Amino acid sequence: MRLLSYMGQWKSAAKEVLDRTAIVAKFLCLLHVTNNYLCSPTLVYGPSMLPTLNLTGDVVLAEHVSHRIGKVGTGDVVLVRSPVDPRRILTKRVVGMEGDTVSFYVDPMYGQTTVVPKGHVWIQGDNTYASSDSRHFGPVPYGLIQGKVFFRVWPPDGFGTLEQ
Amino acid sequence: MVGLIGRLWNLQYKSIVKEASGKTLAVAKFFCVLHVTNTYLCTFALAYGPSMIPTFNLTGDMFLAERLSIKFGKVGPGDIVLLRSPESPRKVMVKRLLGLESHSVTYVVDPMNSDRCDTIVVPKGHVWVEGDNIYNSRDSRQFGPVPYSLLEGKVFCKIWPPKEFGSLMKSGMKDPDL
Numbered sequence: 323m324r325l326l327s328y329m330g331q332w333k334s335a336a337k338e339v340l341d342r343t344a345i346v347a348k349f350l351c352l353l354h355v356t357n358n359y360l361c362s363p364t365l366v367y368g369p370s371m372l373p374t375l376n377l378t379g380d381v382v383l384a385e386h387v388s389h390r391i392g393k394v395g396t397g398d399v400v401l402v403r404s405p406v407d408p409r410r411i412l413t414k415r416v417v418g419m420e421g422d423t424v425s426f427y428v429d430p431m432y433g434q435t436t437v438v439p440k441g442h443v444w445i446q447g448d449n450t451y452a453s454s455d456s457r458h459f460g461p462v463p464y465g466l467i468q469g470k471v472f473f474r475v476w477p478p479d480g481f482g483t484l485e486q
Numbered sequence: 487m488v489g490l491i492g493r494l495w496n497l498q499y500k501s502i503v504k505e506a507s508g509k510t511l512a513v514a515k516f517f518c519v520l521h522v523t524n525t526y527l528c529t530f531a532l533a534y535g536p537s538m539i540p541t542f543n544l545t546g547d548m549f550l551a552e553r554l555s556i557k558f559g560k561v562g563p564g565d566i567v568l569l570r571s572p573e574s575p576r577k578v579m580v581k582r583l584l585g586l587e588s589h590s591v592t593y594v595v596d597p598m599n600s601d602r603c604d605t606i607v608v609p610k611g612h613v614w615v616e617g618d619n620i621y622n623s624r625d626s627r628q629f630g631p632v633p634y635s636l637l638e639g640k641v642f643c644k645i646w647p648p649k650e651f652g653s654l655m656k657s658g659m660k661d662p663d664l
Binding site: 407441 | 570571572573574575609610611612632633634635636
């Protein structure tokens with residue numbers, strides 16, 4: 323008799339746990355969809371985008387809509403999957419789209435000019451002295467662009483859109 | 487009398503709206519599940535074009551491609567992969583993977599005109615893809631090694647036409663003497 327009442331209690335407790343889990347799962351799904359297809363906050367760090375982005379780390383908002391509709395252009399700061407290490411995402415500025423002629427300096431004394439091939443973009447860090455970018459690994463296929471950075475959230479004195 | 491009719495109409499309207507939104511929610515949930523399965527588990531696609539003859543027909547074959555192997559790095563030479571074209575970011579193409587990073591790949595540069603072969607070492611983070619029909623395929627021999635992140639799926643099963651249904655063998659080279 324007591325066993326039956328315990329089973330009843332357990333059943334209702336299990337049902338409540340499942341309901342709560344379902345709510346949490348739905349929330350995580352919504353978060354995941356927003357992160358991947360709309361807008362996501364990202365922590366970016368490193369010296370390659372000084373002075374635009376700090377060395378020790380900035381939290382920026384990146385939107386994931388523009389690159390799907392072809393609205394990424396020269397001058398945009400973008401999140402790009404590294405062609406050298408598929409697990410890393412880089413933050414660089416687009417300096418040339420396909421068909422553009424790009425002049426760059428790998429070595430301060432020696433300049434080169436290339437034309438960006440079809441379907442690719444040329445990305446460079448703002449701090450050319452400490453950035454590993456298209457000057458080293460060449461133009462990057464457009465399909466590797468993950469998002470466009472448009473807003474900085476942290477640190478608070480850098481709150482706002484990024485300067486060109 | 488008018489008030490009664492008004493109240494009845496309200497009740498009907500509310501229940502219709504409730505049923506419609508319930509059905510819409512169910513359809514939306516179904517599409518969400520479909521989208522998640524498509525993007526993260528398994529997708530089917532239609533491949534057309536001459537570059538993968540004889541594995542895939544010219545006019546179009548339907549196949550299943552799974553997405554987990556790519557994320558876990560479990561692809562290797564000989565696999566047929568789905569990848570985003572490095573020349574046209576909106577196009578997805580089907581080719582065979584011939585070399586991973588640091589593999590040495592030997593390929594025929596221009597089989598229509600000469601027998602010249604070239605060897606290249608695939609750079610870090612890249613893969614080398616070629617179509618099975620090297621006479622009519624635009625692949626790594628033209629646009630170079632492709633970054634690994636452009637891979638989107640691994641093809642494992644052909645589902646249309648029905649007489650060619652079945653899993654795709656690792657080595658696509660059919661020896662006519664066998």
